[in-house]
Amino acid sequence: MAIEYQPKIVGFLCNWCSYAGADVAGTSRICYPPNIRIIRVPCSGRIDPLLVVKSFQQGADGVLIAGCHPGDCHYTEGNYYARRRLALLRPFLEYIGIEKERFRVEWVSASEGKKWAQVVSSFTDELYKLGPREMTLAKGTG
């Protein structure tokens, strides 16, 4: 029996806004798809493109990065730096064959539980439509 496709999303959430926002979604009992695996990071400025590439390599269908709104960074400027890096990473991922729809950057504040649920829902829907990532790479030995 074929197993129904469930997109795997790796989410990197900043500790101060988005992680708290996801917490609000939970304590407010807002339902959203369980496809996301949340990884808490101190700041969206912590996001090394390596983390994103590695997530895809290890089989993620989508990667979501969420941080404080620009101007609201707990460390004043972390998300400004992140914004520049990620704005370059997105077209680069597309260039090496990872559809840009699979990589999202969202700004979610600590009070935006509802927005968080919407973000995850719409991202999951989109990944359903895209289908599983073609992992045509021959698997290594060892």
Place this chain on the structure above:
Amino acid sequence: MDLGEQIRNKAKELIERETVDCVIGYERATDGVGARPLFAYKPEEVDRLIFDQTCTHNLAKYLLNSKDKATAIVVKPCDSRAINLLLNESQIQRDKLFIIGVACPGITKTGLNNTHEELQAACQICQQHTPVIYDFLVGEPPASEPDIAEAYADVAAMEGQSAEERRAFWEEQFSRCIRCYACRQVCPGCYCTECFVERLDPLWVGIRIAPEENEVWNTIRAFHLAGRCIACNECERVCPVNIPLSLLNRKLEKEVRQLFNFQAGIDAETPAPFATYKKEEVFPELG
């Protein structure tokens, strides 16, 4: 007076007056036609210096090994941008450097024991024939730079393909990578004492033989040079399995120019795109 003679005269003067400890330049390779790096410490060694269209190496990389001593270096325009990059990143000191810039006619394709007429790919689309930084200029700089409309023709062609086609293309390319890291060793921008690829904990790039590990290496290598690559294209030249690394590097170069209006190594002062930000900027790419 040919370029080599001008370089030899200047180098001899610098060594004899002990202005510098060493002159880094080119000499004829043992195959008799190519060029190889020369480190001249003594006046008699200076006589071996040459310059012609086979001098492909980007010697700026060697400056990282002689940080404490005054050094003279022969640079082509692309290599001179590497010096600006290293100055900008505080890796070398300007007052310990004497830069012999060469107005470059373009470098021909290299091969063992033979010469080619055809210019290297990077030289065919080069728009910088005069060094951007030098103390002493050799050769005649062109009156104007060529206007090359389609410097990114191959990158644009790649962008025009579908995601599946690009995926298939890069998978095939990366699957050939033997992770010899020659691209890194030759790159003046790759000077981390511990490269992410050699970290054991976390093991970012597994040591097993696997195309997907190669992919992590190649994409992150390119991204670490985003806004830093000075387009000497040495990485592609030394790749033993001919992965078209310039397609990755120049994609990033193109995006960085569009997004941040920045080109690496043009001067030593402008902060690199990822070392600064503007509060008011917006990025439709993120949307």
